[in-house]
Amino acid sequence: MLKHRTTYEIMNPEDVGWEGTKLVLGKHSGRAGFRNALNDLGLKVPDDALDGVYQRFLELADRKKNVTGADITALVSDQLTVGSSTLxxxxxxxxxxxxxxxxxxxxxxxxxxxxxxxxxxxxxxxxxxxxxxxxxxxxxxxxxxxxxxxxxxxxxxxxxxxxxxxxxxxxxxxxxxxxxxxxxxxxxxxxxxxxxxxxxxxxxxxxxxxxxx
Missing domain, CATH: 3.30.160.270 (Alpha-isopropylmalate synthase LeuA, regulatory domain)
Known part of the structure; x- marks a missing residue:
């Protein structure tokens, strides 16, 4: 499925003048699509934190039709902080x-x-x-x-x-x-x-x- 980039991109960025990749994910993107998005965004998530981050992504995808790169970046930062919280x-x-x-x-x-x-x-x-x-x-x-x-x-x-x-x-x-x-x-x-x-x-x-x- 992920061999075709159109399964997780809303459009070809070059068509509207964007440089690089602008990912938009949904709840059907799957774990592999989510991992690819993390790589494209340059986000490093420790293996022991990945499940928690991915679960937060699924919860967000249930609430939002399209999850953007900005959403994922903020989510990763927040989840890594929450993972070490006392409360x-x-x-x-x-x-x-x-x-x-x-x-x-x-x-x-x-x-x-x-x-x-x-x-x-x-x-x-x-x-x-x-x-x-x-x-x-x-x-x-x-x-x-x-x-x-x-x-x-x-x-x-x-x-x-x-x-x-x-x-x-x-x-x-x-x-x-x-x-x-x-x-x-x-x-x-x-x-x-x-x-x-x-x-x-x-x-x-x-x-x-x-x-x-």
Missing amino acids: NLVRWNANLGSGGAATASVVIERDGEEFAGDARGNGPVNAMFQAIDSVVKVENELTYYHVEAVSPGEDAQGQVHVRIKVNGAMYAGHGLATDIVEASARAYLSALSQYAEQRPDTVLMGSSTSRWS
């Missing part, structure tokens, strides 16, 4: 009712154990941050929050960058997802993980009883 997002949910406060629920993994929490907030992102705070007991101040699109289109991935202040020290995090609430949750947890890696004994966790079971 990991397992499941989440957020709702915004008509005329009411937003609610969010979250399950976070730390050292193989899952912890659950929920909260209300002023909007779904704020509710998600409050839910995370109900699980990860670290007093902090959110000093920076920025959202940007990785690629064009209504189904583009959103990349969120945050900075938090804990006891006068700054910790940065970033998250990636097609849903801004999820990307925000990943970014916030990434920043909290930076702190947890340096001060693990000071990070208290909330309820370990999952409300999703």
